[in-house]
Amino acid sequence: MRIAVFGSTGRTGRLLCERALARGHEVTAHCRNAGKIADLDPAIRRVEGDLSDTAAIARALDGADVAVSALGTTSRKPNTVLSDATKAILAAMEQAGTRHFAAVTSLGCGDSYGQVNSRLMKLIIKTLAKEIWADKERQEEAIMRAGLDYLIVRPGGLTKGEASGEWTELRGGQRSKGKQMIARADVADYILTRCESLPFGNDTVMLV
Numbered sequence: 570m571r572i573a574v575f576g577s578t579g580r581t582g583r584l585l586c587e588r589a590l591a592r593g594h595e596v597t598a599h600c601r602n603a604g605k606i607a608d609l610d611p612a613i614r615r616v617e618g619d620l621s622d623t624a625a626i627a628r629a630l631d632g633a634d635v636a637v638s639a640l641g642t643t644s645r646k647p648n649t650v651l652s653d654a655t656k657a658i659l660a661a662m663e664q665a666g667t668r669h670f671a672a673v674t675s676l677g678c679g680d681s682y683g684q685v686n687s688r689l690m691k692l693i694i695k696t697l698a699k700e701i702w703a704d705k706e707r708q709e710e711a712i713m714r715a716g717l718d719y720l721i722v723r724p725g726g727l728t729k730g731e732a733s734g735e736w737t738e739l740r741g742g743q744r745s746k747g748k749q750m751i752a753r754a755d756v757a758d759y760i761l762t763r764c765e766s767l768p769f770g771n772d773t774v775m776l777v
Contacts, residue, residue, distance in 0.1 A: 571595045572764060573633040573667070575620070575640055575658055578605040581673055581727070582639035584757040586613050592761060599629035620654035626661040635669040635764050636662055640708075647700050652707035659715040669767050671720040671760050672712055674705045676749060681723050681775050684739060686749055690726075709773075720769035724756045725749030725777040732758055739775035749777040 572589050576582040577598035586609055589596045596613045598606055603615040618625020620640075630636060636658060642650045655672065662670060677685045677694045685691050694702050712719050725748075732754035737745055759776060763769060 570764065571597070571632050571634045572761075573597045573599060573629045573636045575599045575629070575636065575638045575654070577639070578602065579639055579641050580729075581641075581753045581756060583609065584754055585637055585639055585760065588754070588757050589761055589764075592765075594761075594764075597629050597631075597633065599626065620657055623657060623661060626658055627665060630658075630661055630665040630667050633665070633667050635671065635767065636667055637760060637764070638670070638672040640672075642701060642704070645697060645700055647703075649704055649707065651704045652711055655708045656711050659711060659717065662717060663715070669718045669720075669764075669769060670712065670715070671722065671764065671769065672708065673722050673724065673756065673760070674709055675702065676723045676725045676775050676777070677702060678705050678723055679709055679773075681739075683742070684744055684775055686745070686747070690749075713771075718768040719771055720760070720763055721773040722756065722760060723773070723775045724751050725775070727751065727753050727756065729753065734758070737777050739777065740773070743775075745775075745777050751777050 572594050574585050577586050578600045586596050586598050598613050599616045603617045616629040730752035736755050
């Protein structure tokens with residue numbers, strides 16, 4: 570399978586590239602600065618360009634069966650970084666004929682806010698990180714409206730731990746108990762497992 574990864578220089582994006590290649594897939598990593606992933610396997614194809622560069626996005630999608638977004642931001646000011654980038658990718662997918670899109674957002678987005686167990690995390694989402702979550706919600710809305718086959722993954726708190734091969738999927742109003750944490754490596758493996766059994770079926774899942 571040919572997989573195009575956006576946000577490939579981030580911690581989750583790097584894992585997606587590495588683990589997809591290890592599973593035998595052809596990987597294209599879209600990035601603003603290829604030097605940031607110079608240490609990754611040279612078999613990973615690099616496409617350098619901003620997410621406002623439609624030609625670079627198109628090159629990354631050339632021949633791709635599925636696109637995966639691990640885009641993130643830390644800006645606490647009002648912005649549309651994630652949603653604008655996602656709209657650009659979705660538009661390019663339409664042109665390229667790539668029909669499957671997976672994106673990592675966060676637990677607490679949209680209707681999953683009530684599924685967050687931590688009172689502190691709820692407070693952070695509504696205060697310090699409210700602009701980040703607001704744009705993640707705009708990102709999700711753009712994905713749902715695009716008319717493509719999609720998977721939205723809302724992980725709990727991300728850790729640096731080794732992959733456990735275990736995770737809990739939550740949908741709708743389902744709740745989990747205890748700390749809602751998951752290793753980035755498990756998020757990457759979950760997404761790749763879903764990519765290997767397309768279509769996604771327009772699925773939104775909370776992952777802990």
